[in-house]
Amino acid sequence: MSLKQQLIDDMKAAMKAGEKERLAVIRLINAAIKQKEVDERVEMTDPLVMAVLEKMVKQRKDSIAQYEAAGREDLAAQERYEMQVIEAYLPAKLGEAEILAEIDKAIAATGASSAADMGKLMGALKTALAGRADMGLVSKLVKQKLG
Template sequence: MSLKQKLQEDLKSSMKNKDNTKKSVVTLIRASIKQFEVDNRVELDDSQVIDIIAKLLKQTKDSLNEFKKAGREDLATQAEAEIEVLKEYLPQQLSEEELNEIVIATISEVGATSMKDMKQIMSSIMPKVKGRADGKLINELVRKNLQ
C-alpha cells in the first residue's frame, strides 16, 4: 500500500473514531500533497510524500518552540500531539549515535578538513539520511566533527 493510500485509509478511520487531531493532521498532509501535485503537474511517489511530511514536521516543531516561548501551553500541547501523528508516517528516525557515525564516515569519504567543505559534506550526507534525520542536527554534528 502506498503512503497516499495509507493516508486515505487513516483519514477514514480517524473520522469513524472521532480522532480530531489525527484527522486534521492527515487532512493537512493530503492537502499539501495535492497542492504540490497540482502546482507542479506531477504525481508524487512515496519518497516525495515523505519529503512533504518531513517539511510539515519541521514547521510544526518550529511552531511548538514559538508556542512555548509565548507561554501558550494549550497550543504547545496540540502541536506535540500533531508531531506524534506526523512521525507515524516517516521512516524510523536515526539516533544521534547512528547519525554521528554517518557524519564521520562521510567526512572521511569526502576528505573534508575544514568548515569550507561543509556544503560538500552536507550534500553527500542528505541523500543517505533522507527523511530519517533533521537537517539542523546533521549540521550541528558536522560542525562538531570538523573542529
C-alpha cells in the same frame, strides 16, 4: 504500499472510527501533499511525501516554541498532538552515534577534510539521511568533525 496510499487508508479508518482530531491532521497532511503536487506538477513519491512531512514537523516545532513563549499552552498542546500524528508516518530517527557513523562514511566517500568541504559533505548526507535524522543536528556534528 506507498506512504501516500497509507495516508488515504488511515484517513478512511479515522473517519469510520470517529477520530475527529486524527482525521483533521491526516486531512492537513493530504492537503499539503496535494498542494505540492499541483504547484510543482509532480507525482508524489515516498521521498517527496517524507519531505512534506518533515517540513510540517518543523513548522509544528516552531509554532510550539512561539505558543509556549506567549503562554498559550492550549495551542501548544494542539500543535504537539499534530506533530505526534505526523511523526508516526516518518521513519524512526537515528541516534547521535548512528549519525556520526554516517558522517564518517560520507567523509570517507567524499574526501572532505576541512570546513570548506562542508557543502559537498552535507549534500551527500542529505540524501543518505533523508527523513531519518534532524539535519540541524547533522550540520552541528559535521561542523564539529571538520572544525
